[in-house]
Amino acid sequence: MKAALLTEIGKFEIRQIPDPKIFNDTDVLVRIKTIGVCGSDIHYYKTGKIGSQIIKFPFIIGHETGGVVELTGNKVAKVKPGQRVAVDPAVSCGHCDQCTTGRENTCRKLLFLGCPGQLQGCLCEYIVIDEKSCFPIKDTTTFEQATLSEPLAIGVYSVDRSMITLSADTAILGAGPIGMSVFHALRARGNNNVFITDKIEDRLNFAGTLNPRWSGNPDRTDIVKEISKINPLLMDVVFECSGDPRAVIQAIDLLKPGGTLVIVGITETDEISFPIHELRRKEITIINIRRQAHCTQKAIDLLEQGKINMDAMATHHFSLEEIQKAFDMVAGYKDGVMKAIISI
Ligand SMILES: [Zn+2]
Ligand SMILES: [Zn+2]
Known part of the structure; x- marks a missing residue:
């Protein structure tokens, strides 16, 4: 698949890399449609790190995304191939003291999309993620709206x-x-x-x-x-x-x-x-505030019920090939950019 790899501070390269594979019974292969450029991505782009989370180059960042389910593991019940989804980038273990007390966002073994040492990000054509992180969206909801549901x-x-x-x-x-x-x-x-x-x-x-x-x-x-x-x-x-x-x-x-x-x-x-x-x-x-817990569905509902309209927030649009331009624009706060959206 095609992927945008961060190869050094401030530099992306578009490369062909192997497709991710379904490994666990609850894994879902998602074909990525849109990715939002987040301020945290910009920290990695400008400094290669956030606190102790330090990138080993090359690495794929990106975590705000929407896409279509392509394939599912044997035990996946939440989504089927063809389902359009918003992705919650955080994957909790479900077993630790934090998870069992409803604090999945501070899970001891939390894995996050596009976070160094955890999960490869979504600035690429496909990701594999647990079904827990896949949230079905209506046919009338755009992938861009799915992406904006993350922030x-x-x-x-x-x-x-x-x-x-x-x-x-x-x-x-x-x-x-x-x-x-x-x-x-x-x-x-x-x-x-x-x-x-x-x-x-x-x-x-x-x-x-x-x-x-x-x-x-x-x-x-x-x-x-x-x-x-x-x-x-x-x-x-x-x-x-x-x-x-x-x-x-x-x-x-x-x-x-x-x-x-x-x-x-x-x-x-x-x-x-x-x-x-x-x-x-x-x-x-x-x-x-550490990311979020239990609010992905609430955010999707607010958007789908028309209680919140954030469409105007997606101010700039780019292709994956234009990734460098998109990140430079967001990093430099240029041209009134709020959210840059990459479409694949
Ligand atoms: Zn973000
Ligand atoms: Zn946990």
């Missing part, structure tokens, strides 16, 4: 885990695909009090389509000052979706005493510092 699931999970109330004053720092997924998830459940920030004007304009209460650029305005003018009591919940360590500090400044900081964004550095006295004085709760 949306993280938004839905982040909002679920924040235990946010309907009237809560909420800020989202970072209006990229994950920040927008959080925004969509909040709007779908009726939260209308959303303040949003980003350093890229195109992204603020994009966020404007969901009618935030206020939006602003931290490079141009003192966002804490501006938001406190509108809302002197400050925020109940802040979702940090930018991965910028300075935004974490802003988030803490923006929170009211007893507020909740939800860390969704992935930083490029291994360590960041927190103003510990401020955290203690305000008694801030910090919630970390």
Whole structure:
């Protein structure tokens, strides 16, 4: 099959490699139709790693995808050949202490598509993945929507885990695909009090389509000052979706005493510092988000029921051969790109 291999930092090569084979009875061979370029893919592209997950080149990255079932193992009951599916890129073991307590996303033996040392990614024509990760979609749902259900699931999970109330004053720092997924998830459940920030004007304009209460650029305005003018009591919940360590500090400044900081964004550095006295004085709760659990179907339902429409998020389209161009565009935040979609 044809595959886009990351052969060194910042460089892809299109090569022919052997087709993946069904190995276990619960394996499904999926023919890939679309792949979304994720911020985490960009970390691998720019630095070859995320924390201790370090790429051994060449490697296939990519994990946001939709496709068609081509073949199934003997015991697969969930899907049949020809079924169109969204793919949950995480495969949990189903047996460890985490899995048995409903925390599959922190499974001790978690395997993730396109994660070094775990599973080969989906920037190629076929993948083999456990049936648990295959989610049937309607014929009217596009592969692009299936692909977008992956980041949306993280938004839905982040909002679920924040235990946010309907009237809560909420800020989202970072209006990229994950920040927008959080925004969509909040709007779908009726939260209308959303303040949003980003350093890229195109992204603020994009966020404007969901009618935030206020939006602003931290490079141009003192966002804490501006938001406190509108809302002197400050925020109940802040979702940090930018991965910028300075935004974490802003988030803490923006929170009211007893507020909740939800860390969704992935930083490029291994360590960041927190103003510990401020955290203690305000008694801030910090919630970390590790991908998502139990939210893939919820995200698909929200899209299929028309409660969320994220189609506008797929701003740029490329073929597999144009992969380098797609990654350079996303890495450089060029041309107002939100989500670049690769079609095969
Ligand atoms: Zn992703
Ligand atoms: Zn497990």
